[in-house]
Amino acid sequence: MPHSPSGETVTSRALRVLATFSAQRRELTLSDLARLTGLPLTTTHRLVGELATWGALERDEQGLYRIGLRLWEIAALAPRSVGLREAALPFLEDLYEATHENVHLAVRDGDEALYVERISGRHAVSVVSRVGGRLPLHATGVGLVLLAYADVEVQERVMAGPLRRFTDRTVTSPPELRRLLAEVRRTRTAISPGYLENNALSVAAPVWGPAGDVVAALSIVVPISRAPGPFLPAVTAAARGVSRALGARL
Amino acid sequence: MPHSPSGETVTSRALRVLATFSAQRRELTLSDLARLTGLPLTTTHRLVGELATWGALERDEQGLYRIGLRLWEIAALAPRSVGLREAALPFLEDLYEATHENVHLAVRDGDEALYVERISGRHAVSVVSRVGGRLPLHATGVGLVLLAYADVEVQERVMAGPLRRFTDRTVTSPPELRRLLAEVRRTRTAISPGYLENNALSVAAPVWGPAGDVVAALSIVVPISRAPGPFLPAVTAAARGVSRALGARL
DNA sequence: GCGGCCTCTTCCGTTGAGCGGAAGGCAACC
DNA sequence: GGTTGCCTTCCGCTCAACGGAAGAGGCCGC
Numbered sequence: 001m002p003h004s005p006s007g008e009t010v011t012s013r014a015l016r017v018l019a020t021f022s023a024q025r026r027e028l029t030l031s032d033l034a035r036l037t038g039l040p041l042t043t044t045h046r047l048v049g050e051l052a053t054w055g056a057l058e059r060d061e062q063g064l065y066r067i068g069l070r071l072w073e074i075a076a077l078a079p080r081s082v083g084l085r086e087a088a089l090p091f092l093e094d095l096y097e098a099t100h101e102n103v104h105l106a107v108r109d110g111d112e113a114l115y116v117e118r119i120s121g122r123h124a125v126s127v128v129s130r131v132g133g134r135l136p137l138h139a140t141g142v143g144l145v146l147l148a149y150a151d152v153e154v155q156e157r158v159m160a161g162p163l164r165r166f167t168d169r170t171v172t173s174p175p176e177l178r179r180l181l182a183e184v185r186r187t188r189t190a191i192s193p194g195y196l197e198n199n200a201l202s203v204a205a206p207v208w209g210p211a212g213d214v215v216a217a218l219s220i221v222v223p224i225s226r227a228p229g230p231f232l233p234a235v236t237a238a239a240r241g242v243s244r245a246l247g248a249r250l
Numbered sequence: 251m252p253h254s255p256s257g258e259t260v261t262s263r264a265l266r267v268l269a270t271f272s273a274q275r276r277e278l279t280l281s282d283l284a285r286l287t288g289l290p291l292t293t294t295h296r297l298v299g300e301l302a303t304w305g306a307l308e309r310d311e312q313g314l315y316r317i318g319l320r321l322w323e324i325a326a327l328a329p330r331s332v333g334l335r336e337a338a339l340p341f342l343e344d345l346y347e348a349t350h351e352n353v354h355l356a357v358r359d360g361d362e363a364l365y366v367e368r369i370s371g372r373h374a375v376s377v378v379s380r381v382g383g384r385l386p387l388h389a390t391g392v393g394l395v396l397l398a399y400a401d402v403e404v405q406e407r408v409m410a411g412p413l414r415r416f417t418d419r420t421v422t423s424p425p426e427l428r429r430l431l432a433e434v435r436r437t438r439t440a441i442s443p444g445y446l447e448n449n450a451l452s453v454a455a456p457v458w459g460p461a462g463d464v465v466a467a468l469s470i471v472v473p474i475s476r477a478p479g480p481f482l483p484a485v486t487a488a489a490r491g492v493s494r495a496l497g498a499r500l
Numbered sequence: 501g502c503g504g505c506c507t508c509t510t511c512c513g514t515t516g517a518g519c520g521g522a523a524g525g526c527a528a529c530c
Numbered sequence: 531g532g533t534t535g536c537c538t539t540c541c542g543c544t545c546a547a548c549g550g551a552a553g554a555g556g557c558c559g560c
Contacts, residue, residue: 005549008517009517021324039549046549063507066329072330077273077317078321082322119343122340132327132332253543253544280537290519
């Protein structure tokens with residue numbers, strides 16, 4: 001039977017194939033892709049073949065598909081990811097060298113924090129963040145900063161939705177989160193002690209854009225046994241440095 | 251008139267739209283995209299709309315399109331880019347901290363070196379490389395390493411093609427390049443003094459994969475006034491560290 | 501060694517998603 | 531007000547896309 005029964009476009013289908021990959025499944029067979037997308041095997045075969053020919057996907061000798069370099073090459077032109085990272089890297093490196101802890105740079109995408117950069121020292125506390133990965137706004141340092149300076153609609157939507165509990169310390173009460181966000185705006189920093197992981201404390205600050213909005217958040221993550229105070233000046237300075245590099249008038 | 255006169259598929263067209271963006275043109279109007287792809291305005295409008303809806307493209311209030319975060323998020327799952335970078339980062343950071351010079355990690359893609367990571371110090375010599383960017387194999391340190399260990403077909407193809415001259419020092423003679431590659435294999439390092447830029451000297455070493463092949467190259471780039479010798483041990487050690495992290499048996 | 505199962509590839513008749521020119525709205529400029 | 535250029539919407543036409551069927555090949559259990 002010709003043409004998509006659901007009326008779905010070819011472009012949409014091709015993109016859904018790409019979106020099937022995840023941090024947990026970085027390599028998939030043709031059958032995997034068909035099952036996960038719900039597309040007929042023949043259709044998947046044709047679409048996957050086109051994506052592989054162009055370089056969006058790569059197929060190895062065992063028939064496993066992975067996201068291809070060509071896609072990454074194009075995606076690396078995204079101003080809000082690699083572009084932002086390029087501007088921020090000197091300051092992230094400075095902060096890393098001064099502390100040898102985990103350093104993060106994240107942007108808000110919808111109702112989540114999307115990590116565009118992460119530098120972790122060998123001996124830094126283990127954290128779950130991943131470049132290209134997403135984490136919730138309410139339970140991370142960078143997330144709290146991004147949420148505090150987001151439009152009110154975004155804040156209301158996040159607080160209206162379920163606030164997932166990750167540890168005993170996670171803030172899951174909307175009124176409490178509202179107070180926390182007010183404090184973030186007052187101090188222009190966010191401290192997140194064990195909200196996402198029991199053993200990790202995060203100190204974050206906003207990165208301002210040229211239009212006076214907050215375009216990213218920068219943070220350091222240390223063991224929860226550490227006091228946050230000593231890290232505040234360095235994190236704030238790094239964030240301000242990135243802001244200036246982006247053309248913000250502080 | 252229905253359907254592509256050239257018989258080109260929808261997927262191919264959509265990918266070509268994405269491929270229109272470049273380091274020189276990170277933001278384009280709808281008309282730009284139509285002109286650059288050669289597609290009719292209506293067709294471009296439809297395809298671009300779909301890409302934007304999904305997040306592969308982002309449109310600002312002025313009607314300028316950019317590569318979207320969603321595409322980068324998917325592309326960040328590419329093992330040969332961000333995956334490789336994750337494994338390599340501790341060693342790249344070590345090399346950077348020890349020298350505060352430019353540190354590169356690149357892979358071979360076709361007949362070019364594609365840069366998956368770059369860490370540059372504030373005072374490091376200025377270099378033209380860019381994360382997500384490509385540079386020629388014969389005129390860069392990482393490129394010489396990647397070429398030296400590539401299949402013979404790749405080597406022959408590169409040497410059969412024009413070897414573009416960038417500086418007076420660029421190796422453009424196939425016999426000379428062949429000798430240089432033999433030297434790279436003998437010493438397991440590549441030294442590239444002023445081949446691409448007059449004022450930059452590069453020292454590179456191979457990164458081995460678990461299958462005993464060279465999967466990437468790592469390098470440091472310093473001012474041409476520096477002697478390469480003192481950097482060799484650190485570059486080699488960093489490359490071996492990355493190799494082990496990738497499961498190579500050295 | 502053989503049958504069963506699964507993956508992947510190729511074929512091909514059918515048809516509606518995709519095609520793009522035309523028309524028009526809108527904004528900027530003179 | 532007229533001109534220019536960009537973007538959006540419409541819509542008649544048609545072939546690229548559709549996916550079931552058939553088959554090749556590999557793996558595994560008996």
